Amino acid sequence: MNSNQTEQETILTVRDLSISFTTTAGMVNAIRGVNLDLKRGETIAIVGESGSGKSVTNKAIMGILDKNAVVNAGSIEFTYYRDKDTKITCDILKMKKAEIRRHINGKRIAMVFQDPMTSLDPTMSIGRQIMEGMMWHYHTPKKEAYRKSLKLLQEVGITDAEKRMKNYPHQLSGGMRQRVVIAIALACNPDLLICDEPTTALDVTIQAKIIELIKKVQLQRNISVIYITHDLGVVAKVADYVNVMYAGKIVEKGTASEIYFEPVHPYTWGLLSAMPDLDSSDDRLYTIPGSPPNLLHPVSGDAFAPRNIYALNIDGRLEPPVFKITETHYASTWLLDKRAPKVEMPKELKNRIERMKKEAGYNGK
Numbered sequence: 001m002n003s004n005q006t007e008q009e010t011i012l013t014v015r016d017l018s019i020s021f022t023t024t025a026g027m028v029n030a031i032r033g034v035n036l037d038l039k040r041g042e043t044i045a046i047v048g049e050s051g052s053g054k055s056v057t058n059k060a061i062m063g064i065l066d067k068n069a070v071v072n073a074g075s076i077e078f079t080y081y082r083d084k085d086t087k088i089t090c091d092i093l094k095m096k097k098a099e100i101r102r103h104i105n106g107k108r109i110a111m112v113f114q115d116p117m118t119s120l121d122p123t124m125s126i127g128r129q130i131m132e133g134m135m136w137h138y139h140t141p142k143k144e145a146y147r148k149s150l151k152l153l154q155e156v157g158i159t160d161a162e163k164r165m166k167n168y169p170h171q172l173s174g175g176m177r178q179r180v181v182i183a184i185a186l187a188c189n190p191d192l193l194i195c196d197e198p199t200t201a202l203d204v205t206i207q208a209k210i211i212e213l214i215k216k217v218q219l220q221r222n223i224s225v226i227y228i229t230h231d232l233g234v235v236a237k238v239a240d241y242v243n244v245m246y247a248g249k250i251v252e253k254g255t256a257s258e259i260y261f262e263p264v265h266p267y268t269w270g271l272l273s274a275m276p277d278l279d280s281s282d283d284r285l286y287t288i289p290g291s292p293p294n295l296l297h298p299v300s301g302d303a304f305a306p307r308n309i310y311a312l313n314i315d316g317r318l319e320p321p322v323f324k325i326t327e328t329h330y331a332s333t334w335l336l337d338k339r340a341p342k343v344e345m346p347k348e349l350k351n352r353i354e355r356m357k358k359e360a361g362y363n364g365k
Contacts, residue, residue, distance in 0.1 A: 008039055008040070009039065009040050009079070010037055010038065010039050010040075010079065011038060011039065011040050011078065011079050011080070011191055011192060011224055012036065012037070012038040012061065012076070012077070012078055012079075012192065012224070013036070013037055013038075013075075013076075013077040014034055014035060014036035014037075014057070014061070014074070014075070014076050014077075015035055015074055015075050015077075016033050016034075016035065016073055016074040016075070017031055017033065017034040017035075017057065017060060017071075017073070017074035017075075017076065018031055018032060018033055018034075018071070018072040018073040018074055019031040019056060019060060019065070019069055019070065019071055019072065019074075020069075020070045020072055021066070021068050021069055021070070022068045022070060023068065023296075025296055026296050027070075027296070028295050028296050029072075029248065029295050029298070029299075030053050030056050030248050030295055031053045031056055031057060031060070031248045032053075032247070032248035032249050032295075032299070033073075033074075033248075033249060034053070034057055034074070034245075034248070034249065034250055035250065036057075036243065036250070038192070038224050038226065039224065040191070040222065040224055041218070041222045041223070041224060042224050042225075042240050042241070043218065043224070043225040043226075043227065043238055043239050043240050043241075044225075044226055044227070044239060044240065044241045044242070044243060045226075045227040045228075045229060045234075045235040045238065045239035045241070045242045045243065045256075046058070046226065046227070046228050046229075046243045046245055046250075047229055047230060047231075047232060047235055047242060047243070047244055047245065047271065048230065048244060048245035048246055048271075049230060049246075049288075049292060050230065051292055052245040052246050052247060052248070052292065053245055053247070053248040053249075054196075054228040054229075054245055055196055055228060056069075057245075058111070058194050058196060058226060058228055060076060060092070060093070061076055061078075061092065061109065061192075061194065061226070062104070062105060062109055062111055062194065063092050063095065063097070063100035063104055063105065064105070071093055074093065075091050075093060075094075076091060076092040076093050077089055077090070077091055077092075078090055078091075078092055078104070078108070078109070078192075080108045080191050090103075090104075092104065102137075106133045106137065106185075106187075106188055106190070107133070107137045107188045107190065108188075108190050108191050108192065109190055109191070109192045109193075109194065110184075110185035110186065110188070110190040110192070110193055110194070111185065111193075111194045111195075111196060112178070112181050112182055112185050112193065112194070112195045112196065112198045112214075113181065113196050113198075114196050114197040114198065114200050114201060115200075115201050116169070116174065116177035116178045116180065116181045116201070117169065117177065119181055119184075120169040120177060120180065120181065121169075122168065122169055122170060123168075124168070125165065125166055125167065125168060126153075126164055126165055126166075126167050126168070126169070126172070126180050127146065127149055127164075127165030127166065129180070129184055130149035130152060130153070130165075130180070130183050130184050130187050131145040131146060131148075131149050131187075133184065133187045133188050134148060134149075134187050134188060137188050138188065146165070148187070149165065149183070149187070150162065150165065152183040152186060152187060153165065153179075153180070153183055155183070155186070155217070156179040156180075156182050156183045156186075156213060156217070157179060157209070157213060158176060158179055158180070158183075164176075164180075174201060174202050174203075174206065175202055175206035175209065175210065178198065178199075178201075178202060178206075178210055179210070179213065182198075182210075182213065182214065182217070186217060186221070189221070190223060191223060191224060192223065192224045192225070192226070193214070193217075193218070193223055193224070193225045193226075194225075194226045194228070195214060195225060195226070195227050195228065196228045197228060197229055197230075197231075198210060198214070198227075199211060199231075199234065200231075207234075211234060211237055211238060214238070215237075215238060225238070227239060232260075232271060232272060232275050233275060235256065236256065236260060239256045240255065240256060241253065241254065241255055241256065241328070242254060242255070242256050242258075242259040242260075244259065244265065244267065244268050244271065246267050246292070246303060246304055247292055247293050247295065247299060247303035247304070248295060248303075249303065249332065250332075251265050251267055251268070251304065251331065251332050251333070252264065252265040252267070252268045252330070252331040252332070252333075253329070253330050253331075254325070254326070254328055254329035254330065254331075255328050255329070257360075257362060258325075258326065258328065258329040260272070260353070260356060261353055261356065261357055261360075261362055261364075262325075262329070263345070263353075264325060264329075264331045264333065264335070264336060265304075265331045265332070265333045266304065266308045266309070266310050266333065266335070267288070267304050267307075267308075268331075269345050269346060269349055270286070270288035270307075271288075272349055272352070272353070273286040273346060273348065273349045273352075274286050274287060274288065277352055286348075288307055289307055289309075290306055290307035291307075293306070299319075300316070300317065301314070301315050301316045301317050301318055301319060302315040302316075302318075302319060302320050302332075302333070302334065304333075310335060310343045312334050312335070312340060312341075314334050315334055318334075319332075320332045320333050320334045320336075320337075323336035323337070
Protein backbone atom coordinates (compact mmCIF):
# COMPACT_ATOMS: atom_id res chain seq x y z
CA MET A 1 0.00 0.00 0.00
CA ASN A 2 1.25 3.46 -0.85
CA SER A 3 2.33 5.52 2.17
CA ASN A 4 -0.33 8.12 1.23
CA GLN A 5 -3.02 5.44 1.52
CA THR A 6 -3.39 5.51 5.27
CA GLU A 7 -6.01 3.41 6.97
CA GLN A 8 -7.58 6.59 8.30
CA GLU A 9 -8.44 8.05 4.91
CA THR A 10 -12.13 8.24 4.06
CA ILE A 11 -12.93 6.34 0.87
CA LEU A 12 -16.72 6.87 0.80
CA THR A 13 -18.79 9.92 1.76
CA VAL A 14 -22.57 9.91 1.25
CA ARG A 15 -24.29 13.23 1.88
CA ASP A 16 -28.03 14.10 2.02
CA LEU A 17 -28.95 11.24 -0.31
CA SER A 18 -32.62 11.36 -1.35
CA ILE A 19 -34.07 8.83 -3.82
CA SER A 20 -37.64 8.27 -5.03
CA PHE A 21 -39.12 5.58 -7.28
CA THR A 22 -41.75 6.13 -9.92
CA THR A 23 -44.46 3.46 -9.50
CA THR A 24 -47.94 2.96 -10.91
CA ALA A 25 -49.30 4.04 -7.51
CA GLY A 26 -47.21 7.25 -7.45
CA MET A 27 -43.78 8.41 -6.22
CA VAL A 28 -42.26 6.40 -3.36
CA ASN A 29 -39.73 8.49 -1.43
CA ALA A 30 -37.55 5.53 -0.40
CA ILE A 31 -34.40 7.36 0.81
CA ARG A 32 -34.94 10.58 2.74
CA GLY A 33 -31.55 12.15 3.46
CA VAL A 34 -28.89 9.54 4.22
CA ASN A 35 -25.38 10.48 5.42
CA LEU A 36 -22.59 7.90 5.64
CA ASP A 37 -18.80 7.89 6.01
CA LEU A 38 -16.50 4.94 5.52
CA LYS A 39 -12.73 4.77 6.04
CA ARG A 40 -10.23 2.40 4.47
CA GLY A 41 -10.17 -1.02 6.16
CA GLU A 42 -13.29 -0.25 8.23
CA THR A 43 -16.57 -2.19 8.48
CA ILE A 44 -19.90 -0.42 8.81
CA ALA A 45 -23.24 -2.16 9.11
CA ILE A 46 -26.62 -0.83 7.99
CA VAL A 47 -29.44 -2.50 9.93
CA GLY A 48 -33.20 -2.18 9.82
CA GLU A 49 -36.40 -3.95 8.83
CA SER A 50 -37.19 -4.90 5.23
CA GLY A 51 -38.11 -1.81 3.22
CA SER A 52 -36.11 0.60 5.38
CA GLY A 53 -33.88 1.56 2.43
CA LYS A 54 -30.72 -0.47 3.18
CA SER A 55 -30.37 -2.12 -0.22
CA VAL A 56 -31.42 0.99 -2.19
CA THR A 57 -28.66 3.02 -0.47
CA ASN A 58 -26.08 0.43 -1.46
CA LYS A 59 -27.37 0.06 -5.00
CA ALA A 60 -26.91 3.82 -5.32
CA ILE A 61 -23.32 3.46 -4.05
CA MET A 62 -22.73 0.74 -6.65
CA GLY A 63 -24.38 2.86 -9.36
CA ILE A 64 -26.90 0.11 -10.16
CA LEU A 65 -30.21 1.80 -9.29
CA ASP A 66 -33.29 0.58 -11.14
CA LYS A 67 -34.55 2.52 -14.17
CA ASN A 68 -37.51 3.95 -12.25
CA ALA A 69 -35.25 5.52 -9.59
CA VAL A 70 -35.06 9.31 -9.36
CA VAL A 71 -32.21 10.89 -7.40
CA ASN A 72 -33.72 14.00 -5.80
CA ALA A 73 -30.60 15.24 -4.04
CA GLY A 74 -27.27 14.30 -2.53
CA SER A 75 -23.80 13.09 -3.46
CA ILE A 76 -21.85 9.82 -3.21
CA GLU A 77 -18.14 10.60 -3.27
CA PHE A 78 -15.83 7.63 -3.72
CA THR A 79 -12.05 7.91 -3.53
CA TYR A 80 -9.66 5.44 -5.16
CA TYR A 81 -6.12 5.26 -6.53
CA ARG A 82 -5.84 4.83 -10.29
CA ASP A 83 -2.17 3.98 -9.80
CA LYS A 84 0.26 4.28 -6.91
CA ASP A 85 0.25 8.09 -6.80
CA THR A 86 -2.91 9.17 -8.66
CA LYS A 87 -5.79 9.69 -6.23
CA ILE A 88 -9.24 10.18 -7.77
CA THR A 89 -12.46 11.26 -6.05
CA CYS A 90 -15.64 10.92 -8.09
CA ASP A 91 -19.33 11.50 -7.42
CA ILE A 92 -20.97 8.23 -8.46
CA LEU A 93 -24.34 9.98 -8.92
CA LYS A 94 -22.84 12.24 -11.62
CA MET A 95 -21.12 9.46 -13.58
CA LYS A 96 -22.54 7.89 -16.74
CA LYS A 97 -23.59 4.22 -16.57
CA ALA A 98 -20.77 3.19 -18.96
CA GLU A 99 -18.17 5.01 -16.81
CA ILE A 100 -19.44 3.32 -13.65
CA ARG A 101 -19.27 -0.05 -15.36
CA ARG A 102 -15.73 0.55 -16.62
CA HIS A 103 -14.19 2.14 -13.51
CA ILE A 104 -16.30 1.22 -10.47
CA ASN A 105 -18.52 -1.91 -10.67
CA GLY A 106 -16.65 -5.06 -9.81
CA LYS A 107 -13.31 -3.31 -10.19
CA ARG A 108 -13.28 -0.95 -7.19
CA ILE A 109 -16.63 -1.62 -5.51
CA ALA A 110 -17.87 -5.22 -5.50
CA MET A 111 -21.06 -6.69 -4.10
CA VAL A 112 -21.95 -10.03 -2.51
CA PHE A 113 -25.70 -10.58 -2.87
CA GLN A 114 -28.14 -12.39 -0.60
CA ASP A 115 -28.83 -15.34 -2.88
CA PRO A 116 -25.79 -16.63 -4.79
CA MET A 117 -28.01 -18.11 -7.50
CA THR A 118 -29.18 -14.63 -8.55
CA SER A 119 -25.60 -13.48 -9.20
CA LEU A 120 -24.17 -16.65 -10.75
CA ASP A 121 -24.77 -17.49 -14.41
CA PRO A 122 -26.12 -21.09 -14.58
CA THR A 123 -24.74 -21.52 -18.14
CA MET A 124 -21.11 -20.62 -17.32
CA SER A 125 -18.48 -22.64 -15.48
CA ILE A 126 -17.31 -21.31 -12.12
CA GLY A 127 -13.80 -20.70 -13.46
CA ARG A 128 -15.02 -18.63 -16.38
CA GLN A 129 -17.20 -16.49 -14.10
CA ILE A 130 -14.24 -15.64 -11.82
CA MET A 131 -11.90 -14.98 -14.77
CA GLU A 132 -14.36 -12.74 -16.60
CA GLY A 133 -13.90 -9.62 -14.42
CA MET A 134 -10.10 -9.70 -14.54
CA MET A 135 -10.08 -10.17 -18.30
CA TRP A 136 -12.62 -7.39 -18.88
CA HIS A 137 -11.30 -4.75 -16.45
CA TYR A 138 -7.55 -5.44 -16.58
CA HIS A 139 -7.17 -7.36 -19.88
CA THR A 140 -5.48 -10.14 -17.87
CA PRO A 141 -4.21 -12.90 -20.20
CA LYS A 142 -6.33 -16.06 -20.01
CA LYS A 143 -3.60 -18.25 -18.46
CA GLU A 144 -2.86 -15.72 -15.74
CA ALA A 145 -6.58 -15.18 -15.05
CA TYR A 146 -6.99 -18.96 -14.67
CA ARG A 147 -4.08 -19.14 -12.22
CA LYS A 148 -5.42 -16.20 -10.19
CA SER A 149 -8.92 -17.71 -10.12
CA LEU A 150 -7.56 -20.99 -8.77
CA LYS A 151 -5.76 -19.06 -6.02
CA LEU A 152 -8.95 -17.13 -5.20
CA LEU A 153 -10.97 -20.33 -4.83
CA GLN A 154 -8.35 -21.64 -2.42
CA GLU A 155 -8.38 -18.30 -0.55
CA VAL A 156 -12.14 -18.54 0.02
CA GLY A 157 -11.78 -22.07 1.37
CA ILE A 158 -12.86 -24.23 -1.59
CA THR A 159 -11.02 -27.55 -1.69
CA ASP A 160 -10.17 -29.29 -4.95
CA ALA A 161 -10.20 -25.89 -6.69
CA GLU A 162 -9.06 -27.27 -10.06
CA LYS A 163 -12.12 -29.52 -10.25
CA ARG A 164 -14.46 -26.73 -9.05
CA MET A 165 -13.25 -24.41 -11.83
CA LYS A 166 -14.95 -26.74 -14.33
CA ASN A 167 -18.17 -27.10 -12.29
CA TYR A 168 -21.40 -25.18 -12.89
CA PRO A 169 -23.33 -23.39 -10.08
CA HIS A 170 -25.99 -26.13 -9.77
CA GLN A 171 -23.26 -28.66 -8.93
CA LEU A 172 -22.25 -26.80 -5.74
CA SER A 173 -23.87 -26.51 -2.31
CA GLY A 174 -25.31 -23.17 -1.08
CA GLY A 175 -22.27 -22.43 1.10
CA MET A 176 -19.85 -23.20 -1.75
CA ARG A 177 -21.84 -21.01 -4.14
CA GLN A 178 -21.61 -18.09 -1.71
CA ARG A 179 -17.83 -18.66 -1.44
CA VAL A 180 -17.63 -18.53 -5.25
CA VAL A 181 -19.58 -15.24 -5.25
CA ILE A 182 -17.06 -13.84 -2.74
CA ALA A 183 -14.20 -15.05 -4.98
CA ILE A 184 -15.79 -13.26 -7.98
CA ALA A 185 -16.22 -10.10 -5.87
CA LEU A 186 -12.53 -10.20 -4.89
CA ALA A 187 -11.23 -11.01 -8.39
CA CYS A 188 -10.39 -7.40 -9.28
CA ASN A 189 -9.05 -6.54 -5.81
CA PRO A 190 -11.73 -3.94 -4.93
CA ASP A 191 -11.36 -1.20 -2.29
CA LEU A 192 -14.92 -1.69 -1.05
CA LEU A 193 -16.97 -4.85 -0.60
CA ILE A 194 -20.74 -4.50 -0.07
CA CYS A 195 -22.34 -7.56 1.52
CA ASP A 196 -26.12 -7.57 1.12
CA GLU A 197 -27.47 -10.11 3.65
CA PRO A 198 -24.67 -12.50 2.59
CA THR A 199 -25.67 -15.30 4.96
CA THR A 200 -29.49 -15.22 4.92
CA ALA A 201 -29.94 -18.19 2.58
CA LEU A 202 -27.46 -20.40 4.49
CA ASP A 203 -27.72 -22.58 7.58
CA VAL A 204 -26.24 -21.35 10.87
CA THR A 205 -22.92 -23.25 10.77
CA ILE A 206 -22.21 -22.14 7.19
CA GLN A 207 -23.26 -18.58 8.11
CA ALA A 208 -20.54 -18.41 10.78
CA LYS A 209 -17.92 -19.69 8.31
CA ILE A 210 -18.88 -17.12 5.64
CA ILE A 211 -18.72 -14.28 8.21
CA GLU A 212 -15.28 -15.44 9.36
CA LEU A 213 -14.15 -15.72 5.74
CA ILE A 214 -15.20 -12.12 4.93
CA LYS A 215 -13.42 -10.88 8.08
CA LYS A 216 -10.23 -12.79 7.19
CA VAL A 217 -10.19 -11.52 3.61
CA GLN A 218 -10.82 -7.95 4.80
CA LEU A 219 -7.83 -8.06 7.16
CA GLN A 220 -5.53 -9.59 4.56
CA ARG A 221 -6.46 -7.08 1.85
CA ASN A 222 -7.24 -4.00 4.00
CA ILE A 223 -10.54 -3.45 2.20
CA SER A 224 -13.59 -1.59 3.52
CA VAL A 225 -16.84 -3.50 4.03
CA ILE A 226 -20.48 -2.42 4.20
CA TYR A 227 -22.81 -5.04 5.69
CA ILE A 228 -26.54 -4.80 4.98
CA THR A 229 -28.54 -6.95 7.36
CA HIS A 230 -31.55 -7.15 9.65
CA ASP A 231 -29.69 -9.60 11.91
CA LEU A 232 -28.10 -7.77 14.82
CA GLY A 233 -26.35 -11.00 15.85
CA VAL A 234 -24.29 -10.86 12.64
CA VAL A 235 -23.52 -7.16 13.17
CA ALA A 236 -22.03 -7.78 16.62
CA LYS A 237 -19.44 -10.10 15.07
CA VAL A 238 -18.33 -7.88 12.20
CA ALA A 239 -19.00 -4.15 12.47
CA ASP A 240 -16.87 -1.26 13.73
CA TYR A 241 -19.77 1.17 13.27
CA VAL A 242 -23.51 0.56 13.03
CA ASN A 243 -26.14 2.67 11.23
CA VAL A 244 -29.74 1.93 12.23
CA MET A 245 -32.08 2.73 9.35
CA TYR A 246 -35.82 3.35 9.46
CA ALA A 247 -38.15 4.57 6.68
CA GLY A 248 -35.32 5.81 4.45
CA LYS A 249 -33.33 7.62 7.16
CA ILE A 250 -30.52 6.71 9.54
CA VAL A 251 -32.09 7.20 12.98
CA GLU A 252 -29.12 6.15 15.13
CA LYS A 253 -25.44 5.64 14.40
CA GLY A 254 -22.45 4.83 16.55
CA THR A 255 -19.73 2.32 17.28
CA ALA A 256 -20.93 -1.28 17.63
CA SER A 257 -20.52 -1.03 21.45
CA GLU A 258 -22.54 2.20 21.61
CA ILE A 259 -25.41 0.72 19.62
CA TYR A 260 -25.43 -2.58 21.54
CA PHE A 261 -24.71 -1.37 25.05
CA GLU A 262 -25.92 2.24 25.10
CA PRO A 263 -28.75 2.53 22.53
CA VAL A 264 -30.97 5.62 22.83
CA HIS A 265 -33.50 5.44 19.98
CA PRO A 266 -36.76 3.55 20.73
CA TYR A 267 -36.48 1.82 17.32
CA THR A 268 -33.01 0.51 18.22
CA TRP A 269 -34.47 -0.66 21.55
CA GLY A 270 -37.13 -2.53 19.59
CA LEU A 271 -34.61 -4.20 17.26
CA LEU A 272 -32.42 -5.30 20.18
CA SER A 273 -35.46 -6.55 22.13
CA ALA A 274 -36.54 -8.62 19.09
CA MET A 275 -33.26 -10.60 19.08
CA PRO A 276 -33.79 -14.16 20.37
CA ASP A 277 -32.30 -14.54 23.86
CA LEU A 278 -32.03 -17.80 25.78
CA ASP A 279 -31.81 -16.04 29.16
CA SER A 280 -34.93 -13.92 28.67
CA SER A 281 -37.74 -14.29 31.22
CA ASP A 282 -40.29 -13.56 28.47
CA ASP A 283 -41.89 -16.65 26.99
CA ARG A 284 -42.69 -14.79 23.74
CA LEU A 285 -40.30 -13.11 21.32
CA TYR A 286 -40.75 -9.33 21.30
CA THR A 287 -41.98 -7.67 18.09
CA ILE A 288 -42.16 -3.95 17.36
CA PRO A 289 -45.87 -3.02 17.16
CA GLY A 290 -47.37 -1.79 13.87
CA SER A 291 -45.74 -1.59 10.43
CA PRO A 292 -43.28 0.77 8.73
CA PRO A 293 -44.95 3.79 7.05
CA ASN A 294 -46.09 3.75 3.44
CA LEU A 295 -43.55 6.04 1.77
CA LEU A 296 -46.00 6.82 -1.05
CA HIS A 297 -47.32 9.43 1.36
CA PRO A 298 -45.19 12.28 2.74
CA VAL A 299 -43.98 11.62 6.29
CA SER A 300 -44.89 14.34 8.76
CA GLY A 301 -42.87 14.50 11.95
CA ASP A 302 -41.00 11.43 13.16
CA ALA A 303 -41.68 8.44 10.87
CA PHE A 304 -41.39 6.05 13.84
CA ALA A 305 -43.92 7.95 16.00
CA PRO A 306 -47.03 5.78 15.18
CA ARG A 307 -45.14 2.68 16.45
CA ASN A 308 -43.37 4.38 19.33
CA ILE A 309 -44.94 3.90 22.78
CA TYR A 310 -42.74 6.76 24.03
CA ALA A 311 -43.85 9.19 21.26
CA LEU A 312 -44.23 12.82 22.30
CA ASN A 313 -46.75 15.34 21.01
CA ILE A 314 -44.07 17.03 18.88
CA ASP A 315 -43.29 13.72 17.06
CA GLY A 316 -46.47 14.01 15.01
CA ARG A 317 -45.57 17.52 13.83
CA LEU A 318 -41.81 17.96 13.53
CA GLU A 319 -39.04 15.71 12.36
CA PRO A 320 -36.40 15.33 15.10
CA PRO A 321 -32.94 16.78 14.43
CA VAL A 322 -29.77 14.71 14.84
CA PHE A 323 -28.62 14.87 18.47
CA LYS A 324 -24.95 14.30 19.29
CA ILE A 325 -24.39 11.95 22.24
CA THR A 326 -20.63 11.36 21.88
CA GLU A 327 -18.04 12.06 19.15
CA THR A 328 -19.19 8.87 17.40
CA HIS A 329 -22.78 8.40 18.63
CA TYR A 330 -25.75 10.28 17.10
CA ALA A 331 -29.51 9.73 17.10
CA SER A 332 -32.68 11.39 15.76
CA THR A 333 -35.31 11.28 18.48
CA TRP A 334 -37.06 14.08 20.38
CA LEU A 335 -36.49 12.07 23.58
CA LEU A 336 -32.93 13.46 23.54
CA ASP A 337 -34.14 17.07 23.64
CA LYS A 338 -33.39 18.60 27.04
CA ARG A 339 -37.06 19.61 27.35
CA ALA A 340 -38.28 16.01 26.85
CA PRO A 341 -39.37 13.84 29.80
CA LYS A 342 -36.75 11.32 30.96
CA VAL A 343 -37.54 7.92 29.43
CA GLU A 344 -35.72 4.71 30.38
CA MET A 345 -35.32 1.77 28.01
CA PRO A 346 -37.57 -1.26 28.77
CA LYS A 347 -36.47 -3.16 31.90
CA GLU A 348 -36.15 -6.50 30.09
CA LEU A 349 -33.82 -4.91 27.50
CA LYS A 350 -31.79 -3.21 30.24
CA ASN A 351 -31.25 -6.60 31.93
CA ARG A 352 -30.34 -8.19 28.60
CA ILE A 353 -27.78 -5.44 27.85
CA GLU A 354 -26.24 -5.92 31.32
CA ARG A 355 -25.81 -9.64 30.53
CA MET A 356 -24.32 -8.77 27.11
CA LYS A 357 -21.88 -6.32 28.74
CA LYS A 358 -20.75 -8.98 31.21
CA GLU A 359 -20.22 -11.56 28.46
CA ALA A 360 -18.26 -9.07 26.35
CA GLY A 361 -16.27 -7.71 29.32
CA TYR A 362 -17.51 -4.21 28.40
CA ASN A 363 -16.75 -1.45 30.93
CA GLY A 364 -18.14 1.57 29.13
CA LYS A 365 -15.09 2.52 27.06
